[in-house]
Amino acid sequence: MANMNMIQALNSAMDVMLGRDPSVVLMGEDIGYFGGVFRATEGLQRKYGEHRVIDSPIAEGGIVATALGMSVNGLRPVAEIQFADYIYPGFDQIVSELARIRYRSAGDFFAPVTIRTPCGGGIRGGQTHSQSPESIFTHVSGIKVVMPSNPFDAKGLLITCIEDDDPVVFFEPKRLYNGPFDGDPNKPAVPWSTHSKGQVDEGYFKVPLGKADIVRAGAAVTIITYGTMVHVSVAAAAALNMDAEIIDIRSLVPLDVDTICTSVKKTGRCVVAHEATRFSGFGAEILSTVQEECFWALEAPIQRVTGWDTPYPHAFEWEYFPGQARVKAALKAVMEPA
Amino acid sequence: MTKKSRLHLPRVPARPGEKPDFSYVQLSPAGAVPRPQVNTRARDMMPLSVELVRVLDDNGDAVGPWHPHLEASDLQVGLRHMLLTRTYDDRMQRMQRGGKISFYIRSLGEEAVSVAQGMALRPSDMLFPGYRNQGLQVVRGIPLVDLMCQLLSNTRDMCKGRQLPVMYHSRANNLFSISGNLATQFPQAVGWAMAAAIKGEDNLAATWMGEGSSAEADFHHALLFASVYQAPVILNVVNNQWAISTFQGYAGGEQRSFAARGPGYGMAGIRVDGNDFLAVYAVTQWAAERARTGGGPTLIELVTYRGAAHSTSDDPARYRAKDDAEHWPLGDPILRLKAHLIKIGEWSEARHQAMAAELEAQVAASWKEAVSFGTMTEGPRLDSDLMFEDVFKEMPQNLQRQQALMRKERNS
Numbered sequence: 113m114a115n116m117n118m119i120q121a122l123n124s125a126m127d128v129m130l131g132r133d134p135s136v137v138l139m140g141e142d143i144g145y146f147g148g149v150f151r152a153t154e155g156l157q158r159k160y161g162e163h164r165v166i167d168s169p170i171a172e173g174g175i176v177a178t179a180l181g182m183s184v185n186g187l188r189p190v191a192e193i194q195f196a197d198y199i200y201p202g203f204d205q206i207v208s209e210l211a212r213i214r215y216r217s218a219g220d221f222f223a224p225v226t227i228r229t230p231c232g233g234g235i236r237g238g239q240t241h242s243q244s245p246e247s248i249f250t251h252v253s254g255i256k257v258v259m260p261s262n263p264f265d266a267k268g269l270l271i272t273c274i275e276d277d278d279p280v281v282f283f284e285p286k287r288l289y290n291g292p293f294d295g296d297p298n299k300p301a302v303p304w305s306t307h308s309k310g311q312v313d314e315g316y317f318k319v320p321l322g323k324a325d326i327v328r329a330g331a332a333v334t335i336i337t338y339g340t341m342v343h344v345s346v347a348a349a350a351a352l353n354m355d356a357e358i359i360d361i362r363s364l365v366p367l368d369v370d371t372i373c374t375s376v377k378k379t380g381r382c383v384v385a386h387e388a389t390r391f392s393g394f395g396a397e398i399l400s401t402v403q404e405e406c407f408w409a410l411e412a413p414i415q416r417v418t419g420w421d422t423p424y425p426h427a428f429e430w431e432y433f434p435g436q437a438r439v440k441a442a443l444k445a446v447m448e449p450a
Numbered sequence: 451m452t453k454k455s456r457l458h459l460p461r462v463p464a465r466p467g468e469k470p471d472f473s474y475v476q477l478s479p480a481g482a483v484p485r486p487q488v489n490t491r492a493r494d495m496m497p498l499s500v501e502l503v504r505v506l507d508d509n510g511d512a513v514g515p516w517h518p519h520l521e522a523s524d525l526q527v528g529l530r531h532m533l534l535t536r537t538y539d540d541r542m543q544r545m546q547r548g549g550k551i552s553f554y555i556r557s558l559g560e561e562a563v564s565v566a567q568g569m570a571l572r573p574s575d576m577l578f579p580g581y582r583n584q585g586l587q588v589v590r591g592i593p594l595v596d597l598m599c600q601l602l603s604n605t606r607d608m609c610k611g612r613q614l615p616v617m618y619h620s621r622a623n624n625l626f627s628i629s630g631n632l633a634t635q636f637p638q639a640v641g642w643a644m645a646a647a648i649k650g651e652d653n654l655a656a657t658w659m660g661e662g663s664s665a666e667a668d669f670h671h672a673l674l675f676a677s678v679y680q681a682p683v684i685l686n687v688v689n690n691q692w693a694i695s696t697f698q699g700y701a702g703g704e705q706r707s708f709a710a711r712g713p714g715y716g717m718a719g720i721r722v723d724g725n726d727f728l729a730v731y732a733v734t735q736w737a738a739e740r741a742r743t744g745g746g747p748t749l750i751e752l753v754t755y756r757g758a759a760h761s762t763s764d765d766p767a768r769y770r771a772k773d774d775a776e777h778w779p780l781g782d783p784i785l786r787l788k789a790h791l792i793k794i795g796e797w798s799e800a801r802h803q804a805m806a807a808e809l810e811a812q813v814a815a816s817w818k819e820a821v822s823f824g825t826m827t828e829g830p831r832l833d834s835d836l837m838f839e840d841v842f843k844e845m846p847q848n849l850q851r852q853q854a855l856m857r858k859e860r861n862s
Contacts, residue, residue: 137648163648169678174637174671181641181655184626185576187648201667208631209638217619217627218610219840254841277843322846366846 116312117304118289121263122152122228125270126190128316130160133188136274139166139179140192140228149194150230150289176202176227180210183223188274196231196283197243210279211254226273227281231259232340232387233419233433234287234297238426244339244388244419249281250364250397256321257364259283261342262292262309265362268319276321285339285387293340294347295435322366326375330357333381333446336372336398338362341385341417341434348439356443364394372398373405380411381446385439390418412449415442460699464771472779475753476500476707480507481514485732488740492718499709499719502753505728510789516732522796528569528727529791530805532561532784535585537809538594539758541817542601546615546762550825551601553615557582559757559775562727562783563658563688565589570734571656571684576646578626578639578657581616582688582756586658590623594813598820604832606823610840611832632663636672636685640747643683644675654682654741656734661708661751662693665701673715673749680746684737685712687749688724690756695769712749724752725783728790753780834860 116124129136138144138153144167147154157165168175172193179189193199199206206227214222233242250257256278260266266284273280287293291302304310327342332355335345342360349356357375361368376382382402384395395416402414417434425432463471478501486495505512520528539556546554557564564585571577579586587597599606601615608619619627626642629635639657646653663669664687676683687708691698701708712719718740722733730752737748755778759766791797824830838845838853845853 169674171671171674173667174675177634177637177668177671178641178644178675181578181638181643182645182648183641184638185642185645185649187645204631205634205637205668209629209634213627214843215840216609216613216617216629217621217840218608218612219843220608220619220621221627222843256842366842367848369847 113311114314115305115310116263117291117310118263118266118284119150119152121267121312122270122284123154123156124312124314125267126153126156127159129271129274130156130164132316135186136188136190137164137166137182138190138192139168139175141168141170141194143167143192148192150286152228153192172198172202173205176205176210179225180205180213180223183225184213184221188224190226190228190274193227193229195241196229196245197240199229199245206249206255206281207252211252214278215254222277223279224277225279226270227279228270229281229283230286231283232285232287233424233429234293234340236426236429237424239423242424244283244386246283246364247388247392247394250394254279256280256366257283258321258362259285259339259364260362261285261288261339261360262307263304264309264312265319265325267312268317269321269362271316272318272321275318283339287340288343292343295344295433297430319362321363322368323362324368324371325360325362326357326371327360328356328358330355331379332356333383333443334359334375334379335383335385336361337385338364340387344434344436345385345439348436348443351436352440352443354443369401369405372402376402376406377409380409382406382410382414383417383439383442383446384414385417385434385442387419387434389421390416391421393418412446415446417442460697460704462697462699464774465769466767466771468771470771470774470777472777475779476502477779478502478504480504483514483516485515485736488736488743489745492713492716495718496713499713499721500707501721503720503722503729503733504726505732506726506786506790510786510793512728512790516729518728518732518735520728520731522791522794524569525727525787525791526796528565529784529787529797530809531565531569531585531588532727532787533806534809534812535561535565535588536784537806537813538584538588538597541813543762545817551615552826553762554601555581555616555761556758557584559778559782560688560690560724560754561585562730562787563686563724563752563754566727566730567656567686567734570731571738572653574624574653576624576626576639576642576653576655578635578642578655579628580635580658580660580688581628581630582660583658584616586625587618590620590625592618592620592623592625594816595820598817599823602820602823602825604820604824605830607832610836633659633666633668635659636668637675639685640672640676640681640683643681644679647679647682652742654684654738656684656686658686658688660693661687661689661698661701661703662696664708664711673711673717676747677715677717680744682741683747684734684741685747685749687751688754689751690754692756692760692766692770694760694764707751709749709751717746718748719751720748721751721753723780724754725780725786727783727787755780
């Protein structure tokens with residue numbers, strides 16, 4: 113075991129897979145010689161060569177399409193889209209092609225492509241470097257969607273995704289790259305070395321898809337969340353001294369409905385929290401499922417904590433970000449419905 | 451009067467009721483275009499992308515440096531594949547009109563593109579076809595029954611009822627799944643070729659799209675990545691003049707040939723008479739050798755004419771001159787190869803009639819067999835349970851539940 117931040121854990125996952133499987137290749141903008149704008153691929157081109165860690169043109173549509181073509185020819189490409197905000201030029205190749213190859217060819221062709229992409233705000237990125245577009249992808253049949261919240265999961269999930277025979281969009285909450293972030297930008301940054309999930313096995317290991325993680329067991333209320341909001345939720349519940357059960361779903365597709373519903377049936381109260389915008393957000397899917405499955409166990413209306421339905425504004429980042437205040441308000445509302 | 455900018459709208463030479471006019475098609479005489487060495491730098495053979503490579507002249511003779519000198523038996527096979535493609539197309543068109551299949555796309559007049567190119571490549575080369583390349587399926591020996599079962603979405607459909615007719619695939623024969631969305635296959639083929647180069651294999655990828663699709667970003671991504679990585683890929687733009695009702699001028703063909711995009715991206719570009727079997731074969735063979743010897747990609751523009759409607763849902767009489775096809779200056783690919791074979795004493799009208807009758811019978815017999823596996827309206831049907839398979843390798847819980855609900859709904 114070693115102390116790793118999330119960047120190091122992701123780097124380690126790719127290092128392990130490049131070493132284990134000659135069909136694994138990396139591709140993306142600035143990822144090779146330079147090592148990536150967030151340093152996630154640092155040193156890998158030097159170690160594995162320019163034919164396996166490939167610098168690409170600035171063309172996300174071309175990156176996704178050629179990764180698909182490579183995967184049909186027996187490779188396992190891991191494509192980096194530099195920011196999730198830049199993924200849209202590749203959207204057609206993801207939605208109409210990557211997600212459909214297996215289906216339309218009745219399983220004769222498949223496309224084991226992993227698309228890594230940093231998402232989320234809190235780094236002064238403005239409206240083009242802060243988006244959380246996960247629900248745009250969860251709405252598409254045939255693509256898996258994953259978002260880790262810590263270094264251990266990031267590595268184990270990424271290895272699982274690379275070995276998966278289906279395409280995956282792997283979102284990395286970039287505010288968590290260097291440490292767990294509880295939503296308060298005024299506190300000094302906390303490194304991952306202070307967190308148990310900053311201890312990561314240096315070798316090969318997997319974290320399964322479709323299996324949620326109960327971050328904190330509790331009896332009073334269930335908070336269902338993922339990404340950066342896991343840490344904000346933990347802090348908010350602690351500040352209120354509330355016995356919350358906090359579930360990090362980790363993979364949105366496939367979704368671990370059993371863990372979610374077992375918990376809500378136990379606590380009778382539910383808050384869903386994500387950083388992405390509210391309207392048609394992934395929280396609506398979770399909320400709807402909880403309502404269908406757990407209605408008779410619910411003691412109060414389900415609460416949603418999200419970003420506002422606006423673009424991510426540069427000057428009002430912390431008014432936009434769903435910080436502890438918004439989570440606390442939801443927890444109070446779900447405990448004491450009007 | 452001061453000059454002002456004015457929105458230019460590409461001219462369509464002949465609308466319904468007007469006289470066909472193909473004066474805009476720049477022709478070169480057969481045999482006139484030089485054949486460079488396959489390792490020539492792209493910048494040193496720019497004229498190849500604007501002139502027109504032709505081998506068969508108007509007398510049915512094969513002339514000039516691009517003459518591929520194929521065996522007569524190969525030419526006879528090519529003629530057979532082209533005629534089978536057309537016979538199949540004609541029959542499937544009739545079956546669609548008779549309500550047996552929902553949709554069909556013919557390749558009338560473009561048969562030399564798929565057949566000559568398919569024959570010039572190796573079976574281990576990966577093909578990423580568009581939806582008007584049925585000749586590739588014929589060359590690769592896909593049984594007509596298999597193709598027909600796909601059209602019928604029946605119990606033997608290779609796509610298990612999930613794809614619109616003509617979106618075939620064959621993993622065993624290196625024919626990639628046809629999307630139905632335009633142009634997406636182009637950069638995918640480049641990725642496949644990049645992987646071949648990464649693995650050090652000498653297989654190449656070839657892909658096809660219409661000139662109308664070259665307006666899509668995917669076309670440009672394909673050329674860029676192919677050029678940057680010098681991928682062993684052959685990128686084919688079939689310029690059949692029309693994309694449904696969109697004339698090639700609206701894809702940018704008025705100002706510059708499509709082949710000239712190749713040198714624009716730093717790769718070889720060749721403009722070829724797409725109705726000349728020998729010329730199409732020769733340029734494809736040239737591009738394949740170039741790719742296999744590390745010379746990188748080639749963009750080939752195949753100049754041809756869409757003889758039929760875009761699809762069975764289209765009526766070209768509403769937007770182009772009715773007798774356009776008869777005035778097309780590059781003729782008919784089947785008639786031209788037939789004339790050449792007769793000219794060199796390797797074919798006859800009688801043999802042609804006999805082959806046509808044989809192919810008609812083959813297509814009819816295949817159809818009879820295909821419908822025994824079901825049609826849209828009668829006979830056995832695919833189990834609708836299949837709808838939920840292959841979304842993922844393993845069926846997730848939500849799909850299992852929906853499958854159970856659908857079964858209940860079906861049985862209620």
